[in-house]
Amino acid sequence: MRRRYLSLAMSMLFATAFGAVAADNSSPQALIAKGEYLAIAADCGACHTPPKEGAAMSGGYAIQSPLGTVFASNITPSKVAGIGNYTEQDFARAVRDGINKQGQYLYPAMPYTSYSRITDADIHALYAYFMHGVAAVDRPAPQTHLPFPFNIRSSMALWNTLFSNNKPFIAEKSASQEINRGNYLVNALAHCDTCHTPRIALMGQEDSKALSGGSLGSWYAPNITPDKTSGIGGWSSDNLAHYLKTGHVAGKAQAAGPMAEAVEHSLQHLSDADINAIVAYLQQLPAIKNTAMNSGESKSRDSYGAASNTEQQMRGDVATADPGWKIYSGSCANCHQANGEGTSYYPSLFHNSATGADDPSNLVSAIVNGVHRNVNGQQIDMPAFGPDANFTVRLTDRQIADVSNYVLKTYGNPKVSVTAAQVKEIREGGPKPLLAKLTAPSVMIGAVVVVVLILALLLLWASKRRKKHVARK
Secondary structure, X not given: OEOOOOOHHHHHHHHOOHHHHHHOOOOHHHHHHHHHHHHXXXXXXXXXXXXXXXXXXXXXXXXXEOOEEEEOOOOOOOOOOOOOOOOHHHHHHHHHHOEOOOOOEOOOOOOHHHHOOOOHHHHHHHHHHHHHOOOOOOOOOOOOOOOOOOOOHHHHHHHHHHXXXXXXXXXXXXXXXXXXHHHHHHHHHOOOHHHHOOEOOOOOEOHHHOOOOEEEOOEEEOOOOOOOOOOOOOOOHHHHHHHHHHOEEOOOEEOOHHHHHHHHHOHHHOOHHHHHHHHHHHHOOOXXXXXXXXXXXXXXXXXXXXXXXXXXXHHOOHHHOOHHHHHHHHHOHHHHOOOOOOOOOOOOOOOOHHHHOOOOHHHHHHHHHOEEEEEOOEEEEEOOOOOOOOOOOOOOHHHHHHHHHHHHHHHOOXXXXXXXXXXXXXXXXXXXXXHXXXXXXXXXXXXXXXXXXXXXXXXXXXXXXXXXXXXXO
């Protein structure tokens, strides 16, 4: 797991109350502490701190995007490998506009479309923290090399024109201070919108459906509007606050994948006031029915299933038993229990949003990649069972499909099924967006061939026209 980048001294400075820290910006130490808190809220360390106890903010973490691997840059104050030569204006331009000091466009794996809303005061505090609260690391991060045409960074200028509003946050006069704070956290610092908002073919956010759920390659970020079926309308304020702080609410959901990283590196460290502000903001949003989820069902994702005695029934007839049950009995029942009810450590498989969803991506991804998060110093771990897992038990795509179907049929949404082909697709990064498909090498070569053929036909047609014209003379 990636290293927490909080120092004990800085933690003590902001843990008392964020408001108290923010009120005294005349002190350089308080300004740096405020900047560190903001960097945690913005989840900078999750990407810019390499895994396995890497140096804080030194970059190198590989972000798997649908268009290729993007490496997070070194953002320590190193003058040779990081941002030590950045002025505050350079820093603000990179954070808000996605353009570095050298004038190169950053890829939106860096969520500058959300960070564009960060206030001047918070940019000032963040700059103070990165320049004076982070140790310089003089090791360059690996360079990002995306395939053509995405390696032409200047092409991002057009994408930014279409999809980056670059508008500062403005508090709504009709909203309370708490709601406005939640709005700022959700849509600016914590950039929840970048994952939970669906995207169109060119991968820009579909803001008319903000926070109603979006694909994250292998994972799916669910609807977090107050819709009672596909969203969080059935969650209490305490449920939501507890989930953000711990990544787990019994009988509802547990954080895995990118959300587990957000809980581990960011959300669990926020003040109770900020967590409550996020909850208050989400609960007052207009509910959006996600038609891609639950397909008109009246049941919420976390309401499916019940304990099962299938384990005892099938043990007497192993020869004809469900192949998915065989996998479950041998690899899953020891932790999730024979009847699926789980333990205080491992979650129940019924009344579980991963098994009750219409999209099985999160269930399959959890099996393939495992679940890892560190909350309050306690490691929450489920081993990965995919073909490439560093674990004794490695399951094939067919076996993962079988056990997924057994779990769905027995404990979750029985209308959902999984094929081996779907498992392979999820294991390889999830469905490719249209933009990636259109720019795949085979498609690009095909497009060039088509263009050449069209030009050849046009030249042939023009040549025949000239010959006819000469013959008439």
